[in-house]
Every structure is written in structure tokens, then in C-alpha cells.
Amino acid sequence: MGLLAAFDIHCDALPLVGVARxxxxxxxxLELQFNHGDRPLFMITVTGGSQTAVEAxxxxAVDVEEWALIGEADSTRRYQAVPALSLAExxxxxxxxxxxLEALATVDAAIERIEVNRDGWxxxxxxxxxxxxxxxxxxxQRNAGFRLRRLTRDGASEPPGDGLSDRQREALRTAYEMGYFDIPRRTSLNAIAAELDISASSVSERLRRAHLQLIEETVATTWPPLPD
Known part of the structure; x- marks a missing residue:
């Protein structure tokens, strides 16, 4: 069964990051049309913001050779752009x-959505x-920055943990990806805190609250009531 993932890639050099900034x-x-050789065309959908600022x-942009506005509706505009550089360049x-990087093209995956922001995708x-x-x-993880936001099984119903706050979910996923739950443990609370840019005590509190929420949603509901 496949996996559905949502994640952030932090890399200032990714296409159009300068435009988002x-x-x-x-x-x-952003959609990449890979049938155009080593310089896939950019299909760009922009919603909101200043049209003048986006087009300027x-x-x-050093990574755009030329662009054209191909359609607009209300506050949404659609552009096609020819990249000035290959992804390798x-x-x-x-x-x-x-x-x-080139090997990633052979990974059995289909990226559905790329949202460009000021520090990556x-x-x-x-x-x-x-x-x-x-x-x-x-x-x-080895070459830039990677932060997993969500990972679920294909076709699975909403997973336990919907009651988690965004910060609790982020702390759990970061701790998991960095090996905090591995045996033996591969990282520390201090390292996770540095990754999240918060204190170690805040990490500890978020993890404990997240654990409590997950227990209450899963195993706690199946236990027989404790005797009076």
C-alpha cells in the first residue's frame, strides 16, 4: 500500500523561491513539465498578492528566462515560464x-502539489x-532541509491524532524523523529543540501532551474501566 506525504523542503536555491520572497x-x-528535457517548463498559478510585484x-528572477500570462480569473493568475537554468545548474x-538529485527522478513517486514559499517548497x-x-x-535531509508534516497510508481513514495541535504534530514528526524513538536513540531533546528553534523543555512538553492525546484516542478507549 502506498503512502501519502506532505512535507517542506528548505532550500533557497529551488526555482521561484526568489519570486515568493x-x-x-x-x-x-508550481507545476514542472518534465517533457521539455533538462529544463522543464514552469506552469505557475498565483492567487492573491500584487500582480505588479509578482510579474516584476x-x-x-535569475531562474526565469521568459514568462507569459496565459489566463486569469478573479484573484488567480496563470503563467507559463521558460527556465533559464537546468535543475542541476x-x-x-x-x-x-x-x-x-538525478536519481530522485526514478523514485516511484508522484508529486501532486508544490507551493513555493520564501525559503523553499x-x-x-x-x-x-x-x-x-x-x-x-x-x-x-542530507543536502538541504526536510521537514515532514504528514504521512498516511493510501486509502486509510483519518489517522489517530486529529486532536493534536500543529505544534504537537510537528514535534512528534521531527522527533521521529531524527531518530528520537529509535532503539538505541539517535538524537536528543536538545537536537530536536535546535531543529524546531524552541527550548528543550518546550519540546518535552509538546511530546508528552502529544503522547497523552494519542493514548486517549487509541489504547485508553479500549481498556476496561479501572476498579473503584
């Missing part, structure tokens, strides 16, 4: 493992199995 009020979605940023000064997509997801996530 120049137009922070706009929501920018596209004109000034764009990321070469930031990522040492270019061979690994927020993505979601399907992965054939855990091995495919691990290959993808490990590459970005």
Missing part, C-alpha cells in the same frame, strides 16, 4: 550530490512504499 502575500503553486519578480552550488504527493519515501526524504 519578493511577493510574500501571494500563494504560488518573474522578470528579475540551479542547485549545483548548493547540493553536492547531483547524481542523487511545500510539497505533497504519493510514494509507492516506505523505501521510496525514505530515499526521497533522506536525500533532502
Amino acid at each position: 519578493a511577493a510574500p502575500e501571494a500563494t504560488i503553486l 519578480a518573474l522578470t528579475d 540551479q542547485l549545483g552550488d548548493y547540493i553536492d550530490d547531483l547524481a542523487g 511545500r510539497q505533497s504527493g504519493w510514494f509507492a512504499d516506505r523505501a521510496a519515501f525514505t530515499e526521497f526524504s533522506t536525500f533532502w
